[in-house]
Amino acid sequence: MSDNIALEKVYEPVSVERDVTELWDREKAFDADPGDVGKDKSFVVMIPLPNVTGSLHLGHAINNTLQDIMTRWHRMRGFRALYQPGTDHAGIATQAVVERRIFEEEGKTRHDIGRDELVRRIWEWKKDYEQRILGQLKRMGCSCDWRRVRFTLDDKYTDSVHETFFRWFADGLVYRGERLVNWDTHLRTAVADDEVYHDKIQGHFWHFKYPLKDAPAGGPTHLGFATTRPETMLGDVALAVNPEDDRYKALVGKTVLLPLFDPPREMPIIADEWADPEKGTGCVKITPAHDPNDYEVGLRNDLPMLNIMTPEGKVNEQGGKYAGLTFPEARKAVVADMEAMDLLEKVEDLEVDLPCSDRSKTPIEPYLSPQWFVRMGDVAEKIKLADGARVPGLAQAAIDAVDDERVKIFPNRYRKTYKDWLGEKRDWCISRQLWWGHQIPVWSRQMSGREFVQWFKDESAKPALLIGNMCPDLATCVVTASGENYQIAGTEDAYEQLHRLDEDVPDVDELCTCYVCIRREDALVPDGDAASGETLIAWLERNGFERDPDVLDTWFSSQLWPFATLGWPEETKDLEFFYPGSVLITGRDIITLWVARMVLSGLYLRGQVPFDDVYIHPKILDGRGDTMSKSKGNGVDPMDIIQTHGADALRYTMADMCTETQDIRMPVEYICPHCGGLVDQAAALKVEAQRRKSRGEKLLDKLRPSDVQRVDCTSCQKEFATRWAKEAVQKELTVAVETSDKFDIGRNFCNKLWNAARFAFMNIEGVGCEPIDVSTLPTEDKWILAQLSHTSKRLHEELGKYHYAIAIKLLRDFFWDALCDWYIELTKARMRDGEKGAEAKQILAFCLDQVLRMFHPFMPYITERLWSQLNALAPTRGLPGLAEPAASDLLVKAEFPPAEGWTTLADEGIVHVFAELQEVTRAVRDLKNKNGVATKDVVDVTVIAPAADVDALTAQASIVQRLANVGTMSVASEAERPANSGTAVVGAMRVYVHGISDDAKEIARLEKEISSVGKQIDGKERKLANEGFVSKASPEIVQAERDRLASLLDQRGALEESLSLLR
């Protein structure tokens, strides 16, 4: 071995990853700069921005690995590839985490410390976790352009958010509405549907009746109904029956009395489809302000929306004598009072679903509260997109984009998820009663309609000037005024509308709220007196306007990710070149929340879809089949895997397991810090569950990994801590690293690649780059080159379809099976022979060159390291005139093997010839093995083959000789079986391995094989005797079956002949 081949015998990822990272940093390898539109090709992957709530787990690792594979692949294909990094502020999630922590450590709530202080604390948290996340991404080898890191709350990003809000506001797509929201009475905030989970609890089903007013003679005096939530009866405004229900038809329009009030509240009996005649009495109470279905009924029937709840979850002044009670107290009181009035008929036990807030774990209440919404449905006069196209509505625009395949979704089945959800066209509630996020850029003030008009018309009042002077730059603000009878909105014609107002304002004394939406926080009052330099915001606040305290839903900002990161709303070079992007790679859970919204906002704001493809990848599950998540505490830190197996092994394994249909199960093990033994996490959970049971604890749910703090090592019996343990426990016991033996696959593979390269390096130093005549090459050379070409072509095909697992398997098979196990083994002897070895060395160098290029997107570190070694030892590589890949100092920027393969090398015929030789080789090896002959022992072989093949086989004999340790191999069309030979039949050939068997053994073996072949023959004969098969199956299939039968018959003939000779 030459001195400059200083590679360790075993691949050590730690130092290699460190060195290669330095190299890439130094060379600015991932910097993506815009090129010439139309001339240069762009490839853009936007990272699905991780939340700064916590650090990344393996679920992110697969996501980012798959993104990086695509990015690196395209970069090597000559695209200007941008992999955009960044993080999400993740509103509710982050605020909740920090709040919880503050409460645990200091016993203070957010109200104790105040808005500014809480936000400051969250920024600190963010700084910490953003750094950790970016560090994790770097260590995983993600080739992001690190100069471009963005955060959804940074200043420039906030400009994009305001711009979007402003445009939607101006177009009337953002509106203020009273809506039922999921109200968290503990956090005093609305939470999104997806932040609500449902608990099953044991509840009751109360059957009550309300008395009828003016009950018809002889008719019913009361109307029965049932409820699981009696306290909401305080908000009842009607009873509903089904219009088709004959029992109640006569009562529709009559009045019932709600006797909990004094005097009793009178309510109509209405007909509405919501009432199901099959359920209960067929009569249902309607509480529009506290139930989503009743809300719809209320809208349809023009019922009052009677809110009976305070934000804290108590009964408000609408609740009469119940005001001030909490909802549970009100429930008891209502039931008691109804019972006292003899209006309670019966109580059933019923398991009811209780919606709970994911954040505070307390029950949520449907609550009527003012919120901001984005209109998703179709609008009357169509929406104008940024490119001028008109669409019926935002949701429809996004549906159309998938329908006509401007956006292609892989796998195809997820189109349905996307379209079904958008098809509902539900308006999007974008306001959140939180402190962490983009505060809504709207200031408001109450005033009378008269005052409003006066105020705007007053030339000395700034907003009037704003509107009047500002037409060219209306950009800065839009004013809408909403009252019962009028509404001003829009930009160009707002001024006109305003002036029309004084003529026909119907009720100018009515109070209205004036909302002013600010486009940019730093916008100045354009009053011709610019020297004052007062900002609009300051001006508004000086004039009694107050900013909306709410912040925007976190998805409002993340939907802008594909262009906000590129400088939008400024028309930057980046935006021009890198938008639209190429592919979005993400998990299936955010197809609706994120993907759909990026498409619709991309269309609206840019006139183009944000990406061509969407690839949805499998989920990583733990050993029990649960998805990995922070809240379950079963997420494994990729750093743990990188520490135990290396980043490339992590990536290799992820790609290898990434199939089309199947989620990825990842059993987790702790590595005992004392003895290094592995302890199964699932088993540790069982032990913990037992421990708790024996302590008399009741376990409602199965335990989560985060519930386990201490584990006894099953090998050394010593105790260790998990990463979920309290700090004191972590200090007392040592914390165990988590791992999974799944990653052994990747680690083993890296080691193989490492060692194959070491072998090559020992042989190829200074190898030339001479013209080669393929036709005169030895069979194995032609074969490996044909396989290489084929592999390159197939690799492109599969990666193009996002078939990661198939792609990496192709590569693996080429490298390990073909190159290592056959080609290198075959050429070892040649390599040592200076003269004859030259060609083999050149081909080996070329193959290694190609293998490293093809593997690089999957395993960037190890391949980059080996690449520099290869460059040092054999700087010129290729087959002149046939295959001449461009040289490159850095593999990360090297040219990828061609999409069509190396067509000059694609000799399909040789592949079949070689396959036969492999069969013979295996047969000899098998016979030796079965007869207890050591692999290295040399044996003689006789092959009996059809006369036509004898010459060719004789010529190729050396392949079998070299690989199966064969001394002499004689090939003939006829020969006697040498005494004590082991016999095998391969196709039309008979293989005798001399002197390794005895007749008795051989007879038994042959009989067994004849019977096995016989079974196959029977099957084939039956099939071919079948009229239907022969007449209906395609001719090629039938012919193939005939050929196969013929060869089986030959084989049996040969076996039987051998057998009879033995006897």
Add this chain to the structure above:
RNA sequence: GGGCGGUUAGCUCAAUUGGCUAGAGCACCUGCCUUACAAGCAGGGGGUUACAGGUUCGAGUCCUGUACUGCCCACCA
């Protein structure tokens, strides 16, 4: 409740429009420390494709139903 998946070797997964003897890796068995690699090499055993029907010359693959199981969405007066 609606939708989308899954159920194939002991384990984790493949199997391109229905068509060679249903394939890999891990684990297991046998033999090898053969000068790149024992994280390796050479061989081997192991499957009534969840169950029940149906379509077809032919079904892991298509259809119907059942049973588990996972995810997404909606909702339960």
